[in-house]
Amino acid sequence: xxxxxxxxxxxxxxxxxxxxxxxxxxxxxxxxxxxxxxxxxxxxxxxxxxxxxxxxxxxxxxxxxxxxxxxxxxxxxxxxxxxxxxxxxxxxxxxxxxxxxxxxxxxxxxxxxxxxxxxxxxxxxxxxxxxxxxxxxxxxxxxxxxxxxxxxxxxxxxxxxxxxxxxxxxxxxxxxxxxxxxxxxxxxxxxxxxxxxxxxxxxxxxxxxxxxxxxxxxxxxxxxxxxxxxxxxxxxxxxxxxxxxxxxxxxxxxxxxxxxxxxxxxxxxxxxxxxxxxxxxxxxxxxxxxxxxxxxxxxxxxxxxxxxxxxxxxxxxxxxxxxxxxxxxxxxxxxxxxxxxxxxxxxxxxxxxxxxxxxxxxxxxxxxxxxxxxxxxxxxxxxxxxxxxxxxxxxxxxxxxxxxxxxxxxxxxxxxxxxxxxxxxxxxxxxxxxxxxxxxxxxxxxxxxxxxxxxxxxxxxxxxxxxxxxxxxxxxxxxxxxxxxxxxxxxxxxxxxxxxxxxxxxxxxxxxxxxxxxxxxxxxxxxxxxxxxxxxxxxxxxxxxxxxxxxxxxx
Amino acid sequence: xxxxxxxxxxxxxxxxxxxxxxxxxxxxxxxxxxxxxxxxxxxxxxxxxxxxxxxxxxxxxxxxxxxxxxxxxxxxxxxxxxxxxxxxxxx
Numbered sequence: 001x002x003x004x005x006x007x008x009x010x011x012x013x014x015x016x017x018x019x020x021x022x023x024x025x026x027x028x029x030x031x032x033x034x035x036x037x038x039x040x041x042x043x044x045x046x047x048x049x050x051x052x053x054x055x056x057x058x059x060x061x062x063x064x065x066x067x068x069x070x071x072x073x074x075x076x077x078x079x080x081x082x083x084x085x086x087x088x089x090x091x092x093x094x095x096x097x098x099x100x101x102x103x104x105x106x107x108x109x110x111x112x113x114x115x116x117x118x119x120x121x122x123x124x125x126x127x128x129x130x131x132x133x134x135x136x137x138x139x140x141x142x143x144x145x146x147x148x149x150x151x152x153x154x155x156x157x158x159x160x161x162x163x164x165x166x167x168x169x170x171x172x173x174x175x176x177x178x179x180x181x182x183x184x185x186x187x188x189x190x191x192x193x194x195x196x197x198x199x200x201x202x203x204x205x206x207x208x209x210x211x212x213x214x215x216x217x218x219x220x221x222x223x224x225x226x227x228x229x230x231x232x233x234x235x236x237x238x239x240x241x242x243x244x245x246x247x248x249x250x251x252x253x254x255x256x257x258x259x260x261x262x263x264x265x266x267x268x269x270x271x272x273x274x275x276x277x278x279x280x281x282x283x284x285x286x287x288x289x290x291x292x293x294x295x296x297x298x299x300x301x302x303x304x305x306x307x308x309x310x311x312x313x314x315x316x317x318x319x320x321x322x323x324x325x326x327x328x329x330x331x332x333x334x335x336x337x338x339x340x341x342x343x344x345x346x347x348x349x350x351x352x353x354x355x356x357x358x359x360x361x362x363x364x365x366x367x368x369x370x371x372x373x374x375x376x377x378x379x380x381x382x383x384x385x386x387x388x389x390x391x392x393x394x395x396x397x398x399x400x401x402x403x404x405x406x407x408x409x410x411x412x413x414x415x416x417x418x419x420x421x422x423x424x425x426x427x428x429x430x431x432x433x434x435x436x437x438x439x440x441x442x443x444x445x446x447x448x449x450x451x452x453x454x455x456x457x458x459x460x461x462x463x464x465x466x467x468x469x470x471x472x473x474x475x476x477x478x479x480x481x482x483x484x485x486x487x488x489x490x491x492x493x494x495x496x497x498x499x500x501x502x503x504x505x506x507x508x509x510x511x512x513x514x515x516x517x518x519x520x521x522x523x524x525x526x527x528x529x530x531x532x533x534x535x536x537x538x539x540x541x542x543x544x545x546x547x548x549x550x551x552x553x554x555x
Numbered sequence: 556x557x558x559x560x561x562x563x564x565x566x567x568x569x570x571x572x573x574x575x576x577x578x579x580x581x582x583x584x585x586x587x588x589x590x591x592x593x594x595x596x597x598x599x600x601x602x603x604x605x606x607x608x609x610x611x612x613x614x615x616x617x618x619x620x621x622x623x624x625x626x627x628x629x630x631x632x633x634x635x636x637x638x639x640x641x642x643x644x645x646x
Binding site for chain 2: 304
């Protein structure tokens, strides 16, 4: 077979049924091999859309996402998606065609140093110069993408390698990750348990690493047994069971007041698969400054990177959490956290007839089918989704956390729908973000994907505008989007029906109409451009010093 | 994590795969993580099974931040931190 046919063979060997991409000159042999192959190719309308669809596929399913692009501009268009996958630790294998080696390094047509470009935005990248190495390289790429802390891996394959003849040798050995041996952690586990016993006000700070370790059952058993209050990062939303009364929500810049206040008061922070990033900590020196820290992660580079850990464990949370479980006696602290939660609950009786996005999202959360996957973009709507919607799994909340990439949402929702066709895929986007990968409406049309799209439109680049209002003296530089297209007409051009609403009393019936429609649907929601996201921890401030515009009181 | 007042020089001996891109990755990580290059020696192993690289860096950051990142690189087969010279090079 040819190298290109071997690529397809290796995809099936790894259980890959769906790939996303866009063809071009240097990857034509692989596209020829895909033709009438068992691997389903989803033609996106931009390589970035293909990359984000692969991410959405991976995040919603837990499997590795695969995307394809040609050399030169095809590969450069993938770079943003690779960076997004790296920052959020998403397993993606990107396969790029490259010019033939006979012309490599001559500035040939559509030649660019993809390997060099990918160094900073992948977990690893390979250039395959010999077809004899192709199978091992692809197998290694899948293994690397999934192992340890997951991430994107790129394989750049010159056209002559795709065309060269090679034999397929089945994989006989299955590599397995070594199990975490608890005995090697005996000292740390004992130290951690001692800290847990001494603590009066412990707090679990839960990151995306927990669900990526497939440790949600162990996490929830741990929280229940210990009675420890908890907070999550953006990426970990949905990790804690909805019924847990001591879950305080998301912490950080736009976290809940209860979460931020409680974390600032804790005397023991149990950091599980999280990394103390700046959107979480605010002023790092003032973050939970009285707390001792237990940090458990799979990535050694995260331990002591930003915050010293009194006890650190590098291992599998699925094994380590049960070993640390011991009933605690934190009654006063539990009561205090419960009171904070009550005192700072969200308020939804926004005055006026205009649609209030937080209320709409709460209504959406309550009305959408069980196990829906909600993808969002980046900006105000993204934070409102995190604040006002509840999820029963992190796989049901796809949000570009680390890179914060506008344009992520629509292709991610496509990937999610393809990976979980039985579940409803909902996109919540903003008028700015939506336009960044709007061409993917054509992908929805082509494959008749019933994605439900909600465009929250304030005719502004809302989050930037909010910061201009707060920190740049109201100088609204380039954030006016009042010349947006008619989004319902735009959707109609792709055979997607839609409806536009602007009053509160239209919301429930509009949501019902959207969900009852069997195909894709776009709901355009006009909101007031003066609505902002609260609370907000200003730059350089400690997390207890939140700006709050709205009064918040008991629900 | 730490705001050490003084920069320190550190020397690392690194065994990598025999790939030119390995040295690019080492230098990229060194720069991006905030370490200044103070010296670099490279020679292929006699059997061409890899590269032996001596990397000297200067930074006021704990060298463990760099070591942990370099150890994650696929091309790095072995890494040894030789010394942490105590002398201040720059405030």
